[in-house]
Amino acid sequence: MRAFLARNRLIVLAYVGMLVLLMVTTFFSPGFLSESNLRSSLVLAAFIGIVALGQTFVIIGGGIDLSVPWVLNCAAILMAIFCGGQDLPLLWVGPLILAAGALIGLVNGVGVALFGVPAIIMTLATNVILQGLIVIYTGGLPTPPAPEMIRYLSVGRIGPVPVIGILWAVLALVASLLLSKTAFGRYVYAVGSSATVAAFSGVPAARTTIVTYMLSGTTAALAGMLLTGYSGQAYLGMGEPYLFTSIAAVAIGGASILGGSGHYLGTIAGALVLTVLAGLLPALGLSTGALMVVYGVVILVTVTIGSDAFAGLLRFAMPARPDREKRP
Amino acid sequence: MSLKSLLLGGVLAAATTLTGLAPAAAADPYVIYLSNNFMGNDWRQQMIRSAEIATKKGPLAGRVDLRIEQAEGTVQAQINSLNNIIRQKPHAILVDAASVTALNPTLKRACDAGILVISFDQTVDEPCAYALSVDWDFIPRVLAEWVAEKLGGKGNVIIDRGLAGYEASIATTKATEEVLAKYPDIKIVGYFNGDFAPGPEQSGVAALLAANPQVDAVVNMAYGTGAMQALKDAGRPLVPVTAFSFNGSAVACGGEGASCILGSNPPFLSSEAIKLAVEILDTGKRPENRAVIYKNDFFATELFPSKLFPGTEVQPIELGKNAFPDLSPGLFLPVSPTWVEITPEEAAGKS
Numbered sequence: 001m002r003a004f005l006a007r008n009r010l011i012v013l014a015y016v017g018m019l020v021l022l023m024v025t026t027f028f029s030p031g032f033l034s035e036s037n038l039r040s041s042l043v044l045a046a047f048i049g050i051v052a053l054g055q056t057f058v059i060i061g062g063g064i065d066l067s068v069p070w071v072l073n074c075a076a077i078l079m080a081i082f083c084g085g086q087d088l089p090l091l092w093v094g095p096l097i098l099a100a101g102a103l104i105g106l107v108n109g110v111g112v113a114l115f116g117v118p119a120i121i122m123t124l125a126t127n128v129i130l131q132g133l134i135v136i137y138t139g140g141l142p143t144p145p146a147p148e149m150i151r152y153l154s155v156g157r158i159g160p161v162p163v164i165g166i167l168w169a170v171l172a173l174v175a176s177l178l179l180s181k182t183a184f185g186r187y188v189y190a191v192g193s194s195a196t197v198a199a200f201s202g203v204p205a206a207r208t209t210i211v212t213y214m215l216s217g218t219t220a221a222l223a224g225m226l227l228t229g230y231s232g233q234a235y236l237g238m239g240e241p242y243l244f245t246s247i248a249a250v251a252i253g254g255a256s257i258l259g260g261s262g263h264y265l266g267t268i269a270g271a272l273v274l275t276v277l278a279g280l281l282p283a284l285g286l287s288t289g290a291l292m293v294v295y296g297v298v299i300l301v302t303v304t305i306g307s308d309a310f311a312g313l314l315r316f317a318m319p320a321r322p323d324r325e326k327r328p
Numbered sequence: 329m330s331l332k333s334l335l336l337g338g339v340l341a342a343a344t345t346l347t348g349l350a351p352a353a354a355a356d357p358y359v360i361y362l363s364n365n366f367m368g369n370d371w372r373q374q375m376i377r378s379a380e381i382a383t384k385k386g387p388l389a390g391r392v393d394l395r396i397e398q399a400e401g402t403v404q405a406q407i408n409s410l411n412n413i414i415r416q417k418p419h420a421i422l423v424d425a426a427s428v429t430a431l432n433p434t435l436k437r438a439c440d441a442g443i444l445v446i447s448f449d450q451t452v453d454e455p456c457a458y459a460l461s462v463d464w465d466f467i468p469r470v471l472a473e474w475v476a477e478k479l480g481g482k483g484n485v486i487i488d489r490g491l492a493g494y495e496a497s498i499a500t501t502k503a504t505e506e507v508l509a510k511y512p513d514i515k516i517v518g519y520f521n522g523d524f525a526p527g528p529e530q531s532g533v534a535a536l537l538a539a540n541p542q543v544d545a546v547v548n549m550a551y552g553t554g555a556m557q558a559l560k561d562a563g564r565p566l567v568p569v570t571a572f573s574f575n576g577s578a579v580a581c582g583g584e585g586a587s588c589i590l591g592s593n594p595p596f597l598s599s600e601a602i603k604l605a606v607e608i609l610d611t612g613k614r615p616e617n618r619a620v621i622y623k624n625d626f627f628a629t630e631l632f633p634s635k636l637f638p639g640t641e642v643q644p645i646e647l648g649k650n651a652f653p654d655l656s657p658g659l660f661l662p663v664s665p666t667w668v669e670i671t672p673e674e675a676a677g678k679s
Contacts, residue, residue: 029539036562037538043561044531135367142370142658142676145576155561231526232553233576233657236369238527282520282532283539288492291521 010254010262014269017252017302021276029283032276039162041275043155043230046168049271050223051242052249053175054105054216056267059250060179061212062192062259063112063119068220068246069239070130071104075224076234077134079150080143087149094225101221102214104130109210123213135236143235146228154229164226171219175264188212192259245274252302273302357393358609359418360602365399365406365426365450370658374595374675375424375449378663381675382599386668391606403430410434420444420605422598425452444608448601449593451619460601460620466637467591468500470626471570472507473636474589475514475545478568482513483544486536488522488529490549497549504547507636517542522549530554537562545569552577553657556586573627576657581629582645583653589628589642595675596665597622603667625662627651 025032032041051068058065075097082093104126111122156163179185187208190198199205223242228234247257249270255262277298281291304310362379366372376396383392397413399406403426413421414437421438425431425447432454435445439456451459475485487504490497501519508514517540520532529548533555537543545568546555552571559566566586571577573592581588600622608614626632626642627650634640643662645651650661655676663675 029535031538031541034538034562037534040531040534040558040561044534142374142656145657155557227527231530232557233526235525235658237525241528278531279535279538282518282535285518288489288519288521292492 008254008263008265011266011269013305014253014266014273014302017305018269018273018276021273021280021298025276025280025283028280032279032283035160037279039157039160039165041279042165043162044278045271045275046162046164047223047227047230048242048245048249048274049168049268050171050219050226052246052267052271053171053264054212054219055246056175056250056253056255056262056264057179057188057212058119058216059247059255059257060192060259060262061188061209062195063209063212064247064257065105065108065123065213065216065220066120066243067104067108067123067126067130068216069243070127070134071101071217071220072224072227072239072242073234073236074130074134075101075221076228076238077138077143077236079225080146080228080234081138083144083147083150085144085147087147090147090149097221097225098218101217101219101224103217104221105214105217106210108217109213112213113206113209143233146232146234150225150229151232152229154226167226172264172268179263184208184211189260192256192261194260245271248299248303249274252299274299357391358420358606359393359395359416360420360422360605361413361416361418362394362396362598362602363399363406363410363413363421363423364396365401365403365424367398367400370656371593371595371660372424373677374660374663375598377675377677378596378670379422379598379602381670382596382602382665382668388602388606388668392602394602399426403427407431407434410438414438414441414443417441418443419609420446422601422605423447423452423457424449424598426450428453444605446601446605448597455618458604458615458618458620460597460604460622462593462597462624463621464496464499465503467593467624468503469507469636470634470640471547471589471591472504473634474628474632475547475568475570476508476511477632478587479514479544481511484515484517484540484542485545485547486518486520486533486540486543487516487547488532488549488555489519490521491523492521500549522551522554524550526551526554528554530558533558534562537564543567548572550574552588552590553580556580556584573661574657575652575655575659575661578627578645578651578661579647579653579657581627582647582651587629588645589626589632590645590661591626592624592661594622594624594662594665595660596663596670599665599668599670603665627661 031037055065079093079097083089108123108126111117112119154164187203190203191205191208195205227238250267251257252270252273253266382388383394397409399409406426421443431452435452435454435457438445445457446460447457448460451461489501518536520536522529522532529551533546537558548555548571550572551574552569553576555569568587570589573590577590627645628642629645631644632642643650647653652672655672659676663672664670
């Protein structure tokens with residue numbers, strides 16, 4: 001148990017932070033723990049969590065994916081147009097859009113891993129290009145409503161549990177197994193720690209990087225389709241909020257933004273922290289500007305508490321008592 | 329200039345200039361440029377389509393050589409584009425502006441060159457240019473009055489503050505608060521930022537529902553559908569909702585037995601601007617006031633006689649007639665001015 005805590009200190013901290021925030025929120029917003037609100041919060045957390053899934057792999061692998069907003073937005077708009085409000089086309093449109101998301105990730109990954117374009121530039125460029133392409137393609141025409149099936153996936157529920165919650169749990173399980181139990185997972189950590197060392201140790205570094213970006217493109221596209229179900233329609237700009245939240249969720253979850261460490265279990269806590277925070281802020285009755293300040297400060301504090309520098313500071317301020325530690 | 333004098337002057341001016349079109353005077357069509365600074369949303373696209381359609385049929389058919397210039401993104405791009413337009417010496421320039429002030433010197437040069445300049449939707453404050461828009465002070469007041477009447481002057485209301493720091497959002501929020509403040513038993517129990525998008529609206533309302541056991545009405549600055557979904561998800565009754573006239577909102581209100589009122593900022597303001605330009609060019613008579621207010625319609629689930637603004641047009645929502653379940657939820661209503669027929673399909677770009 002102690003070993004587990006030591007190894008996953010940051011992830012545990014993220015969950016503790018989430019619980020503290022939850023208690024504060026319940027104080028200001030008494031209905032927050034009601035079944036219906038927990039359900040709608042879980043749905044919102046799931047969107048962040050799904051976008052942040054791919055982002056987690058990319059960041060652990062030492063990269064960053066800034067193309068998330070418009071991959072998400074393009075997926076949403078194309079899904080709405082191809083389906084035309086009908087369920088049946090979703091059978092081929094759904095897989096097609098996911099594949100397209102993976103393809104965008106492939107482009108990002110190849111640019112970063114094979115051509116050595118810095119990840120920030122590569123994915124930012126993809127983001128802008130996608131934004132332009134979707135405006136050209138649609139001519140700005142308003143899109144049809146979301147198919148009922150996708151609505152069911154994002155706002156429907158089985159008994160008391162939202163469908164998307166179950167979907168998220170399955171994805172979380174797959175992501176965690178990938179990271180912890182497979183060779184690919186170990187490659188991602190290795191590449192994130194040092195691509196050069198990884199390559200010399202026989203890790204297929206380029207291929208691993210490319211696959212992380214493909215995962216990110218796929219999950220962003222999936223989130224785009226589900227988000228269309230949530231709001232009942234796709235609209236330009238719907239991906240914008242998910243750039244910051246997907247990266248913040250990973251960082252709050254204890255991953256190093258420089259790569260090599262972190263876990264999707266932490267990202268889940270990050271997604272929950274951001275959602276609880278979004279539920280707390282309106283209940284405080286602050287002005288819009290003050291809300292933004294609080295939002296930013298809470299995220300900074302959460303990330304800082306988990307940082308190694310902060311842990312070092314703590315050891316300095318409160319040195320561990322040697323008599324206890326050294327007892328045989 | 330205060331918004332009220334703007335309203336009064338504008339309505340008078342509009343009344344004197346917009347009453348019917350003079351018979352075709354010139355054989356050659358007027359060359360009119362439309363300068364648009366942004367095409368990244370549904371409203372602007374419908375605005376452009378409305379302008380094109382209004383010059384192809386009805387009283388303006390054959391009267392106008394409409395040339396649309398898209399200046400994407402920056403103020404500087406629009407200034408460059410306007411400079412090119414001025415060199416063509418058209419009869420009139422219509423401009424949906426990137427900035428209230430930054431285009432002023434350029435537009436002044438256009439006026440000095442004898443070109444008629446009409447800014448619309450996002451207007452400019454250059455005195456020589458006309459400013460055609462809906463009244464952003466009047467609309468929220470009617471919506472707030474409707475809420476207060478619906479609640480019988482008593483209840484808890486939550487309010488959408490729109491987009492943080494956006495001028496029209498601030499003005500709208502202030503007008504709403506001022507009207508509601510006249511009802512001592514109406515309490516504003518929370519604010520959220522809907523960001524003019526359904527997702528943030530829905531999560532914002534959901535958060536406030538959790539914080540407030542009793543919410544009796546929701547004032548939205550955009551869709552309203554997110555608010556209704558949040559109410560449903562929370563297992564709350566569908567309380568009165570105000571929003572703006574997206575087709576999806578009207579369909580949802582008309583179809584779900586909700587009680588709604590929708591303000592409108594019709595994209596065919598572009599058509600109205602063309603009509604105003606032709607009117608001035610035909611007769612040489614100019615509106616007395618540079619601010620020309622387009623008196624917008626409201627849509628509601630039932631008739632609502634406003635006491636604050638008697639004579640305000642409120643259309644009952646009727647599916648298939650003024651709200652269209654088969655068309656995109658992102659279509660803006662009403663789709664057509666009264667003097668030329670733009671069909672819903674045309675407005676949605678389907679024909």
